[in-house]
Amino acid sequence: MNAINAIVAFDNAMNELVMDEARGNIFLVGMMGAGKTTIGRLLAGFLKKTFYDSDREIQKRTGVSIPLIFEIEGEAGFRKRETEMLSELVKTRNIVLATGGGAVLSAQNREMLKQSGTVIYLRATVDDLWRRTRQDKNRPLLQTQDPRTKLLELYGQRDPLYQETAHIIVESGKRSARHLAQLLAQQLACSR
Ligand SMILES: Nc1ncnc2c1ncn2[C@@H]1O[C@H](COP(=O)(O)OP(=O)(O)OP(=O)(O)O)[C@@H](O)[C@H]1O
Ligand SMILES: O=C(O)C1=C[C@@H](O)[C@@H](O)[C@H](O)C1
Numbered sequence: 001m002n003a004i005n006a007i008v009a010f011d012n013a014m015n016e017l018v019m020d021e022a023r024g025n026i027f028l029v030g031m032m033g034a035g036k037t038t039i040g041r042l043l044a045g046f047l048k049k050t051f052y053d054s055d056r057e058i059q060k061r062t063g064v065s066i067p068l069i070f071e072i073e074g075e076a077g078f079r080k081r082e083t084e085m086l087s088e089l090v091k092t093r094n095i096v097l098a099t100g101g102g103a104v105l106s107a108q109n110r111e112m113l114k115q116s117g118t119v120i121y122l123r124a125t126v127d128d129l130w131r132r133t134r135q136d137k138n139r140p141l142l143q144t145q146d147p148r149t150k151l152l153e154l155y156g157q158r159d160p161l162y163q164e165t166a167h168i169i170v171e172s173g174k175r176s177a178r179h180l181a182q183l184l185a186q187q188l189a190c191s192r
């Protein structure tokens with residue numbers, strides 16, 4: 001696949017096929033701080049789709065924050081809730097969904113996402129991810145002695161899984177969230 005501006009991997013043939021079977025759904029995957037929530041909301045606005053954020057839906061349903069779920073139920077408890085939430089959300093139509101950063105860890109989740117929508121991997125460098133997340137205490141996995149090293153470790157583990165799940169890979173690079181959302185909206189509109 002050739003580099004097209006910020007969009008580094010956009011396989012049109014595959015995308016047409018995927019869009020046919022995708023019920024109009026777009027699923028964003030990527031690391032914490034990749035911009036899934038920010039870009040997802042903007043993209044939904046441009047494409048006139050309904051925006052959902054899996055983390056937010058879990059918080060709405062449980063009435064507590066993600067860090068508190070991690071504290072009480074551990075990561076395994078959170079992952080179970082995340083899979084339940086994704087199973088519901090993938091059944092809808094015409095949505096843009098920002099998934100949680102760890103959604104791709106489960107093979108079941110990866111398969112569900114691939115089968116029910118066009119999956120976009122928002123890819124960013126560890127330096128950018130670190131800059132965007134370092135001030136934010138809302139990410140339990142980064143509450144360690146050395147969060148930057150943890151981020152690097154998670155990136156190494158997850159980057160192949162995001163790539164495996166995605167139909168489209170977008171390098172977030174130096175572009176603003178708004179500009180990226182605009183580029184994506186244009187590409188997706190063209191491939192319909
Ligand atoms: N392309 C971008 N350029 C500059 N800043 C960005 C970009 N994308 C996101 N940001 C900023 O980075 C921060 C994190 O973004 P966001 O919360 O959307 O990430 P996320 O992928 O949803 O993370 P999480 O998996 O933890 O929910 C926000 O402050 C957002 O404004
Ligand atoms: O990267 C992760 O594993 C996570 C990212 C967030 O979106 C939340 O889903 C939670 O903090 C876990």
Ligand SMILES: [Mg+2]
Nearest residue numbers: 036037055098
């Ligand atoms: Mg988010």
